[in-house]
Amino acid sequence: MATTRSARAQRLENVALELFASQGFDETTVDELAVAGGVGRRTFFRYFPTKLDVVLGELDDGLAALVGALADQPGDDPVAAARAAFLAINHYAAAELPALRRRLGLIEDVPELAARATVRYRDWESALAADAAGRWGDDAGSLRAQVFGRAVVASMRAVFSAWHARPEADADALGALVEEAFDALSRGFASP
Amino acid sequence: MATTRSARAQRLENVALELFASQGFDETTVDELAVAGGVGRRTFFRYFPTKLDVVLGELDDGLAALVGALADQPGDDPVAAARAAFLAINHYAAAELPALRRRLGLIEDVPELAARATVRYRDWESALAADAAGRWGDDAGSLRAQVFGRAVVASMRAVFSAWHARPEADADALGALVEEAFDALSRGFASP
DNA sequence: CGGTAAGCGGCACTCGGTGCCACCGCCAGA
DNA sequence: TCTGGCGGTGGCACCGAGTGCCGCTTACCG
Structure with missing residues (x-):
């Protein structure tokens, strides 16, 4: 075990x-x-x-890590909690990056894999939604929390995609993209 | 044709x-x-x-409709444009609702279908991202636009899921949920 | 009326995935 | 030492989705 x-x-x-x-x-x-x-x-x-x-197996480990990291975050702001949790999870050693790249590449351009991956992400979405509902004091099914959970996962997919598109991006670049995505989510997309 | x-x-x-x-x-x-x-x-x-x-076929028609509706929207605010486009698309006659419900139910709880559906949504995400990048004046690959596109589609999935969960929700309820989701996206998720 | 092209559908095949079962090696306990 | 489980292994046969090939019908056109 x-x-x-x-x-x-x-x-x-x-x-x-x-x-x-x-x-x-x-x-x-x-x-x-x-x-x-x-x-x-x-x-x-x-x-x-x-x-x-074979390709997707480790995503489940990622979910467990996410749930754990979320539970570790204090405060009543779900965005801050999710941001901190994702930053905590995505600490890759330099040696792991090539393997990560290969995996992401496969997931990106084999449709079957992309499809299956997003199904796995459903659990991530639920975990994030539940966490947000808790911090906001909403009830579990709250649309706002659901939207939040799904939007966060969608943003993280965008982050990985953008990171993978730049061949020489390193682990720090990944963190920066995560920050940028969360900034957008936090601030909203309304024009000023 | x-x-x-x-x-x-x-x-x-x-x-x-x-x-x-x-x-x-x-x-x-x-x-x-x-x-x-x-x-x-x-x-x-x-x-x-x-x-x-057989179940998913019409999603492609939906994409065409979305692209058309987006093109019809004026202004430089992508959120407003996307909101209007989705409201325009989602006008279902009362007679169509049962079929829609059945389809959503299948997509929701047959994993294979959920998987395939999200792959189809990739084109929606791209269309929304491209539209947003254009209105913001960002370049095409902008992370903000990518995040926006994916977040919008993710929100719409949340909306359909919420609508499907309420057995007696009608077409108006669907519109209301769309509004609510876009409000959240527009305002952002930051705590005040 | 003859010719041709398009749609139809049978047949056989590949590949992913599953149930069944026989086999091997290991560890108890008498 | 013999014996009886027991977990891991893998062969075999089977199913269902999807594809290539090819012969057939049908309908349209000169």
Whole structure:
């Protein structure tokens, strides 16, 4: 339970991302992944419920981190709490950035992956909405809180997309984009 | 080209939604849909590239309508323009509401459909971002415009979700929710 | 009336995903 | 040491979505 994932799954994942990068996601069959990972096809599906999950798997860890980080934030301003939580989550070591880039690239331009990813984000949206409703004193289903939750996640997608579009952006640039997005959300989009 | 869809496709679609409602989306095979529509399986796939498209097909029409409505809006305030555009688009006749409800229900709770729908919404996001960048005088890739586009679509999803959750909400209620969501986006989420 | 093109649909195939089951290695307990 | 679970493995057969191919009908046009 302390081990987030077995060593074998890790190996499988690395080999798979390698193949996806070299020949494309759709062009790589599960059979190839299994063979390349030295494992039976059936076993592959025990580690990853779906071919998509090889790429998306870690998003769930991200959700857990988000929930935890949100809970750590004080105050009654959901924007400030969400901003701090996302900044806290998105601390990547320089060594992790290439892998992050590859993942984001896949998610960005394989429609199937983009689709599945946004479904995963639903839980993020709910978590943010619930947190905001709590801080505002709204009831759980409040439209404002729902809009907030979804808008925040949408903004973070925009941030990742913008960051990924700049080939040499580093971890600090990511933080700056997060700040910028939250500024916009906080201030609103009305013309002055 | 004037005819948005052939009569046969329309029949196919009605029969399919009927079956989805009565026995569920996943539990209905394309074979059944073809048989029920009095058409060959192969032909079914000529009308709908995917089983999902039976439910989602009309979203593309919605995009065209959105783009048109946005172009009709004057002024340099993207929020006002988007608000007016969405209000213009979402005029449903009372007779259409039950069908809309069924569609939304399916999209809401069949994950596969929710996933595919959000991919379709990418084009909406882009259209809104481009429009906003134009009105603000930002360049096309501006983060603020990207965030705006995505936040608007996210809000509209929240609106449809909220509307669908209230069984007896009518067309006016939908408009009111749209207003409320845009108010929040316009004002921003900062605490006073 | 003959020819041609477009829509139709059957057939066979690929690929992702699942249920079933046999097998292997490990660890208890007698 | 033998024996009986038990978890992980992976082969096999199957299902459903989606696609390419090809032969057929039908309707339109010279």
